[in-house]
Amino acid sequence: xxxxxxxxxxxxxxxxxxxxxxxxxxxxxxxxxxxxxxxxxxxxxxxxxxxxxxxxxxxxxxxxxxxxxxxxxxxxxxxxxxxxxxxxxxxxxxxxxxxxxxxxxxxxxxxxxxxxxxxxxxxxxxxxxxxxxxxxxxxxxxxxxxxxxxxxxxxxxxxxxxxxxxxxxxxxxxxxxxxxxxxxxxxxxxxxxxxxxxxxxxxxxxxxxxxxxxxxxxxxxxxxxxxxxxxxxxxxxxxxxxxxxxxxxxxxxxxxxxxxxxxxxxxxxxxxxxxxxxxxxxxxxxxxxxxxxx
Amino acid sequence: xxxxxxxxxxxxxxxxxxxxxxxxxxxxxxxxxxxxxxxxxxxxxxxxxxxxxxxxxxxxxxxxxxxxxxxxxxxxxxxxxxxxxxxxxxxxxxxxxxxxxxxxxxxxxxxxxxxxxxxxxxxxxxxxxxxxxxxxxxxxxxxxxxxxxxxxxxxxxxxxxxxxxxxxxxxxxxxxxxxxxxxxxxxxxxxxxxxxxxxxxxxxxxxxxxxxxxxxxxxxxxxxxxxxxxxxxxxxxxxxxxxxxxxxxxxxxxxxxxxxxxxxxxxxxxxxxxxxxxxxxxxxxxxxxxxxxxxxxxxxxxxxxxxxxxxxxxxxxxxxxxxxxxxxxxxxxxxxxxxxxxxxxxxxxxxxxxxxxxxxx
Numbered sequence: 001x002x003x004x005x006x007x008x009x010x011x012x013x014x015x016x017x018x019x020x021x022x023x024x025x026x027x028x029x030x031x032x033x034x035x036x037x038x039x040x041x042x043x044x045x046x047x048x049x050x051x052x053x054x055x056x057x058x059x060x061x062x063x064x065x066x067x068x069x070x071x072x073x074x075x076x077x078x079x080x081x082x083x084x085x086x087x088x089x090x091x092x093x094x095x096x097x098x099x100x101x102x103x104x105x106x107x108x109x110x111x112x113x114x115x116x117x118x119x120x121x122x123x124x125x126x127x128x129x130x131x132x133x134x135x136x137x138x139x140x141x142x143x144x145x146x147x148x149x150x151x152x153x154x155x156x157x158x159x160x161x162x163x164x165x166x167x168x169x170x171x172x173x174x175x176x177x178x179x180x181x182x183x184x185x186x187x188x189x190x191x192x193x194x195x196x197x198x199x200x201x202x203x204x205x206x207x208x209x210x211x212x213x214x215x216x217x218x219x220x221x222x223x224x225x226x227x228x229x230x231x232x233x234x235x236x237x238x239x240x241x242x243x244x245x246x247x248x249x250x251x252x253x254x255x256x257x258x259x260x261x262x263x264x265x266x267x268x269x270x271x272x273x274x275x276x277x278x279x280x281x282x283x284x285x286x287x288x289x290x291x292x293x294x
Numbered sequence: 295x296x297x298x299x300x301x302x303x304x305x306x307x308x309x310x311x312x313x314x315x316x317x318x319x320x321x322x323x324x325x326x327x328x329x330x331x332x333x334x335x336x337x338x339x340x341x342x343x344x345x346x347x348x349x350x351x352x353x354x355x356x357x358x359x360x361x362x363x364x365x366x367x368x369x370x371x372x373x374x375x376x377x378x379x380x381x382x383x384x385x386x387x388x389x390x391x392x393x394x395x396x397x398x399x400x401x402x403x404x405x406x407x408x409x410x411x412x413x414x415x416x417x418x419x420x421x422x423x424x425x426x427x428x429x430x431x432x433x434x435x436x437x438x439x440x441x442x443x444x445x446x447x448x449x450x451x452x453x454x455x456x457x458x459x460x461x462x463x464x465x466x467x468x469x470x471x472x473x474x475x476x477x478x479x480x481x482x483x484x485x486x487x488x489x490x491x492x493x494x495x496x497x498x499x500x501x502x503x504x505x506x507x508x509x510x511x512x513x514x515x516x517x518x519x520x521x522x523x524x525x526x527x528x529x530x531x532x533x534x535x536x537x538x539x540x541x542x543x544x545x546x547x548x549x550x551x552x553x554x555x556x557x558x559x560x561x562x563x564x565x566x567x568x569x570x571x572x573x574x575x576x577x578x579x580x581x582x583x584x585x586x587x588x589x590x591x592x593x594x595x596x597x598x599x600x601x602x603x604x605x606x607x608x609x610x611x612x613x614x615x616x617x618x619x620x621x622x623x624x625x626x627x628x629x630x631x632x633x634x635x636x637x638x639x640x641x642x643x644x645x646x647x648x649x650x651x652x653x654x655x
Contacts, residue, residue, distance in 0.1 A: 185381060189398055
């Protein structure tokens with residue numbers, strides 16, 4: 001049977017289309033526009049085609065920054081996800097300590113990025129910072145301003161301190177939603193603690209973990225404020241991530257064309273990786289399409 | 295398989311129970327015979343799940359002991375007691391296949407691989423899940439999931455008892471019958487001791503050899519379905535079993551004369567002197583509704599308030615001297631305008647403070 005067609009229905013979509021157009025599509029188109037043209041000021045534009053794209057894609061500056069981003073996000077996910085799960089598992093499920101733990105966990109999330117950056121910047125300074133002084137008194141050489149490993153460690157600790165709570169809270173919400181009967185059944189079936197985690201807790205946390213991984217990935221891949229406040233991308237270029245490089249290029253050097261091309265590429269990379277995470281994690285533990293059995 | 299003995303068992307969820315009312319489960323002494331099917335029947339909050347959890351080992355009783363055969367298992371964990379339990383909601387391991395679910399309890403106990411495979415494939419046959427063996431358990435229907443939870447208990451041949459905690463709650467009505475029948479067959483086949491908690495009397499009466507009726511933390515009667523129907527030992531059992539429940543009216547007893555709703559009847563039983571609150575009970579099935587001529591002197595005027603037709607029977611609701619009386623009559627019986635109730639006096643039960651008093655013949 002054919003469905004009656006009524007194109008008037010499209011009018012209902014119009015308001016949303018307008019809003020999305022103004023808020024997302026038009027700004028994005030401006031960037032697309034810049035990315036395929038060259039300008040020398042005076043509002044004069046010359047067609048550049050894919051020139052900027054190939055320039056960005058083949059520049060070692062972009063490769064290095066992208067590599068730093070991938071490494072950073074990888075390290076962040078590798079630390080925060082297991083740590084978040086572990087903390088969520090060890091949090092109490094009932095009693096007066098529940099609100100205490102939840103509030104403690106929520107506190108870091110309430111602090112703005114640049115404040116977190118400033119806190120750690122001061123905290124880690126070798127001359128006046130508590131951490132920096134203590135470390136140097138103990139004979140540990142630590143200086144994020146001159147040593148790139150120290151700078152990385154500081155930014156990672158900053159991010160872990162700031163955002164592990166988010167993973168904890170998400171996992172915790174997944175854990176408390178598991179009915180008691182599952183644990184009882186597992187005891188009766190003689191399951192070990194590890195098997196309870198592997199076959200009950202982890203599968204039940206799958207959905208919230210997906211959200212946690214996506215949020216933490218996107219956020220860490222877009223990291224800007226923390227390295228900017230700490231060292232402004234240094235020492236050298238060691239903490240110059242894509243976002244920092246992009247700002248340098250667009251606002252520092254006014255290379256609008258390459259910066260626009262880089263923005264588009266940056267955006268597509270995040271989109272692609274999120275899609276990969278989403279597909280992999282939602283298909284994990286789900287039946288493959290049924291095969292005919294002979 | 296084992297005989298389960300409850301020895302002076304009682305439980306309170308409070309740390310320092312003071313009075314009787316603090317106990318969720320009042321003292322119970324009972325022996326659950328090996329290989330029988332029991333139903334624990336009672337309204338919500340009567341302590342039946344508490345009792346079940348004590349037997350399974352999920353809860354340690356505040357008083358008394360649980361014995362499996364001659365072994366005291368009071369302080370043993372569920373896995374050490376070697377029991378199986380099926381919960382209200384199907385508990386399955388989502389990411390495992392049906393097969394893996396069934397193999398799980400065996401693998402955890404270190405059973406050899408060939409033996410695991412043999413038993414799992416046997417169980418798949420019994421549960422009629424063979425064609426779904428390789429499917430993930432997550433995508434199955436509620437009744438299939440519940441079968442898997444049951445199967446995880448049955449694959450262990452040596453379980454001491456299988457406990458059911460309202461296992462049919464989330465099952466569709468038309469599947470309930472099927473599952474219950476299957477359960478009954480499994481019981482006959484394996485002869486496990488089965489304890490089945492429910493608040494549905496039909497489930498309890500059709501499943502069990504013996505029904506344990508609980509009320510406010512107390513076991514008020516343990517008996518076969520017939521015993522519960524004919525001689526409820528507590529007025530609560532009278533109300534709770536049967537539909538509609540037993541008519542319970544205030545009364546008086548003097549030797550062989552019973553007064554019920556201000557009408558006296560002579561019984562062929564003798565009662566001793568009774569003190570306290572005396573009530574008389576009669577099942578609606580043993581109340582006849584007739585007109586004055588048929589009733590004769592045995593008839594009591596009945597004011598009919600409603601007649602419900604429930605298929606092959608009619609339920610007549612009315613009152614005698616202001617006390618409510620229900621009667622179940624055949625569908626072809628006409629209820630006269632001026633109705634009389636005739637009681638089958640051999641079926642009258644006398645209760646003192648809610649407990650049955652048996653007369654002497």
